[in-house]
Amino acid sequence: MSADVAEPAGAPAARPAPEPAGPERIADSASFRRLVVGLPFVWLLLLFLVPFLLVLKISLSTLALGQPPYEPVFPLAEIASFGERLRELSFENYLFLTDDPLYLDSLISSLVTASVSTVLALLVAYPFALGLARAPERLRPMLLVLTILPFWTSFLIRVYAWMGILRNEGFLNQLLLWLGLIDQPLVILNTNTAVLIGIVYSYLPFMVLPIYASLERQDPRLLEAAADLGSPPARAFWQVTFPLSLPGVLAGCLLVFIPAVGEFVIPDLLGGSETLMIGKTLWNEFFINRDWPVASAVAVVLLVLLVGPLLLLQRARGSAGAGAL
Amino acid sequence: MSALGEARPQPAPTGRSLGSIRRSFAPWADPAEVPLIEFARVSKRFGSFAAVSELDLAIYRREFHALLGPSGCGKSTLLRMLAGFEEPTSGEVRLDGQTLNGIPPHKRPVNMMFQSYALFPHMSVEKNVEFGLKQDGMARSERADRVAEMLKLVKLEPFRSRKPAQLSGGQQQRVALARSLAKRPKVLLLDEPLGALDKKLREETQFELMDLQQSLGLTFLIVTHDQEEAMTMADRISVMREGRIAQVGTPETVYEAPASRYVAEFVGGVNILSGTVAERRGDRVRLTVPGGIIEADVPVGSRLQTGSPAVFAVRPEKLRIARHAPADPGVNAFRGEVWDIAYLGDMTLFNARLPGGEILKAATVNAARASAEPLGYEEEVWLTFAPDAGVVLPE
Numbered sequence: 001m002s003a004d005v006a007e008p009a010g011a012p013a014a015r016p017a018p019e020p021a022g023p024e025r026i027a028d029s030a031s032f033r034r035l036v037v038g039l040p041f042v043w044l045l046l047l048f049l050v051p052f053l054l055v056l057k058i059s060l061s062t063l064a065l066g067q068p069p070y071e072p073v074f075p076l077a078e079i080a081s082f083g084e085r086l087r088e089l090s091f092e093n094y095l096f097l098t099d100d101p102l103y104l105d106s107l108i109s110s111l112v113t114a115s116v117s118t119v120l121a122l123l124v125a126y127p128f129a130l131g132l133a134r135a136p137e138r139l140r141p142m143l144l145v146l147t148i149l150p151f152w153t154s155f156l157i158r159v160y161a162w163m164g165i166l167r168n169e170g171f172l173n174q175l176l177l178w179l180g181l182i183d184q185p186l187v188i189l190n191t192n193t194a195v196l197i198g199i200v201y202s203y204l205p206f207m208v209l210p211i212y213a214s215l216e217r218q219d220p221r222l223l224e225a226a227a228d229l230g231s232p233p234a235r236a237f238w239q240v241t242f243p244l245s246l247p248g249v250l251a252g253c254l255l256v257f258i259p260a261v262g263e264f265v266i267p268d269l270l271g272g273s274e275t276l277m278i279g280k281t282l283w284n285e286f287f288i289n290r291d292w293p294v295a296s297a298v299a300v301v302l303l304v305l306l307v308g309p310l311l312l313l314q315r316a317r318g319s320a321g322a323g324a325l
Numbered sequence: 326m327s328a329l330g331e332a333r334p335q336p337a338p339t340g341r342s343l344g345s346i347r348r349s350f351a352p353w354a355d356p357a358e359v360p361l362i363e364f365a366r367v368s369k370r371f372g373s374f375a376a377v378s379e380l381d382l383a384i385y386r387r388e389f390h391a392l393l394g395p396s397g398c399g400k401s402t403l404l405r406m407l408a409g410f411e412e413p414t415s416g417e418v419r420l421d422g423q424t425l426n427g428i429p430p431h432k433r434p435v436n437m438m439f440q441s442y443a444l445f446p447h448m449s450v451e452k453n454v455e456f457g458l459k460q461d462g463m464a465r466s467e468r469a470d471r472v473a474e475m476l477k478l479v480k481l482e483p484f485r486s487r488k489p490a491q492l493s494g495g496q497q498q499r500v501a502l503a504r505s506l507a508k509r510p511k512v513l514l515l516d517e518p519l520g521a522l523d524k525k526l527r528e529e530t531q532f533e534l535m536d537l538q539q540s541l542g543l544t545f546l547i548v549t550h551d552q553e554e555a556m557t558m559a560d561r562i563s564v565m566r567e568g569r570i571a572q573v574g575t576p577e578t579v580y581e582a583p584a585s586r587y588v589a590e591f592v593g594g595v596n597i598l599s600g601t602v603a604e605r606r607g608d609r610v611r612l613t614v615p616g617g618i619i620e621a622d623v624p625v626g627s628r629l630q631t632g633s634p635a636v637f638a639v640r641p642e643k644l645r646i647a648r649h650a651p652a653d654p655g656v657n658a659f660r661g662e663v664w665d666i667a668y669l670g671d672m673t674l675f676n677a678r679l680p681g682g683e684i685l686k687a688a689t690v691n692a693a694r695a696s697a698e699p700l701g702y703e704e705e706v707w708l709t710f711a712p713d714a715g716v717v718l719p720e
């Protein structure tokens with residue numbers, strides 16, 4: 001209630017910058033925006049679309065003995081006779097995939113393995129992420145660094161380390177024997193269990209981080225409001241915390257599931273003869289059989305199958321953005 | 326407000342204004358009355374910092390009580406101890422005679438309206454309002470009726486299936502209000518409920534809240550740092566300072582008879598003149614202040630003695646400002662020059678500068694549309710007041 005009178009002087013002097021600057025700046029920001037939006041597209045075009053088209057092209061050609069080991073389709077020199085060439089395309093490789101049950105079996109087995117490891121990773125990662133998000137604020141950066149610390153070591157070395165841990169006379173069996181929980185070493189290495197352990201371990205941070213991100217930005221007042229309205233803590237978790245973290249859960253699941261389907265190194269090192277994974281089949285096709293066209297066809301089918309979940313992620317992101325905040 | 330009136334569970338007694346009901350409401354003056362809420366020597370420390378210190382406060386059933394104080398003085402902490410989000414470090418919080426210490430928030434029969442509203446973003450308006458009722462296991466049909474009633478009360482029926490993000494700030498505020506009222510809590514706690522609204526909407530909502538509180542017969546405890554808001558709405562105000570209560574009283578008491586210089590300065594505009602008690606005769610004291618002598622009334626029990634330092638606090642609207650000298654220019658009269666003029670429409674504020682450099686604020690009501698000879702800048706004026714215009718407070 002101070003009676004200070006507002007000074008009228010000085011107000012007109014503080015005019016904004018002269019007008020011509022306006023339209024120019026808008027044009028600037030528009031072209032800048034185009035650049036920013038355009039860069040990822042250029043990136044995608046060069047590093048994804050072009051290689052994909054090459055693979056697609058190989059998958060439509062026929063096997064040949066030579067270097068490269070396939071008949072070229074669409075040689076650039078004959079671009080003029082495009083229509084003629086189109087008729088020569090071979091869908092044989094795709095038909096072959098349905099002939100031999102190996103491909104379907106390894107595809108199904110990959111999808112099952114990826115699904116099971118995604119669920120296991122979720123079960124491990126959720127409490128992990130919740131713990132991180134509820135940790136004292138000053139500890140969180142350090143805990144986050146610890147979460148991604150394994151990435152600082154080569155992926156291969158970490159998978160090899162698991163071979164050491166899971167071997168019959170490895171660390172895990174020694175520990176269990178010493179604790180008296182078992183009296184025979186468990187056979188884990190070179191089984192599907194070892195593959196699951198390897199995948200869950202390797203991809204855990206990809207599950208933890210998006211879930212953590214969605215938990216961390218939740219307003220703690222929401223839980224107070226739930227408690228205030230009569231919801232005990234455990235119920236409030238399922239009524240408020242969990243539903244609000246679903247976008248993170250979905251993102252984490254896809255980040256684990258998609259690479260896990262095509263995983264090659266982990267089944268190769270930790271799996272056994274029973275382990276059938278599409279990634280391994282692909283590798284065999286390329287490097288053992290040297291049948292690039294069939295291998296490319298496998299790769300194309302795999303990609304098409306995985307685009308589905310990716311679109312799902314995109315949709316979930318979109319609706320989460322609209323509904324959450 | 327007429328729409329709110331329609332939804333009243335019990336119609337207000339006909340022919341009586343809300344004000345007349347409120348004026349006769351004074352349970353705190355009745356020694357037989359038992360308080361609904363009691364804070365008994367409550368302290369709350371965060372580490373070594375005391376957010377609330379040894380605080381006593383009693384709030385009565387159907388009272389509209391406001392906690393008023395500057396930011397950081399512990400208002401929210403006090404409220405959160407009642408809701409159960411903070412446990413007192415020492416002392417006891419009682420509701421209806423029962424201690425609340427150790428009872429988790431979900432078991433307390435109080436509800437809170439959060440400053441940020443804290444609406445569940447993944448639930449529709451309807452589901453938000455229904456949330457508390459569901460926790461109690463209320464039957465589905467009863468729940469639906471209560472939700473409908475609440476949405477009608479806050480005029481949000483057309484928005485029932487919207488998500489909070491699809492509502493304006495004012496609408497979100499109404500959802501938060503409906504949600505916190507749905508369970509018919511014994512006490513509704515409101516933490517700066519109108520802070521995010523613009524001025525016009527805020528003033529409208531103040532009256533709606535008062536109306537709601539009356540018609541539902543609830544006890545409201547509201548936190549605010551806006552003294553006008555507190556004075557508009559509350560039956561009583563607790564003025565807080567650094568974790569303690571500086572004064573509890575009706576808006577009139579707090580404004581007209583502030584218990585300390587702090588309260589006088591926090592609630593409304595005030596002129597403070599510091600001086601020494603030159604003489605005391607019964608309920609009259611004579612103060613010498615720089616630039617003049619003040620004669621003022623003091624309560625009979627006042628401990629002011631001759632020679633003790635004291636301040637005279639007087640509200641701007643209680644000073645008369647005029648061109649000519651009064652009959653006795655020696656007492657309760659100060660000569661100055663007009664230093665600043667603020668024309669506010671309904672009233673005009675003058676800052677008058679005394680010869681010693683002190684500024685006195687005076688307010689005049691603009692009862693007529695134009696004055697024949699308005700006061701101008703640097704004009705010599707006299708400021709005068711009656712002995713009962715202000716209060717004498719210890720320094």
Ligand SMILES: Nc1ncnc2c1ncn2[C@@H]1O[C@H](COP(=O)(O)OP(=O)(O)O)[C@@H](O)[C@H]1O
Pocket residue numbers: 371376394395396397398399400401402403
């Ligand atoms: N959880 C807490 N931890 C530490 N200090 C706190 C916490 N909550 C409140 N405080 C401190 O207590 C004091 C009172 O806070 P608060 O009750 O929110 O004030 P008000 O609502 O009156 O603005 C502030 O200085 C604040 O920093």
Ligand SMILES: [Mg+2]
Pocket residue numbers: 400401402548
């Ligand atoms: Mg506060």
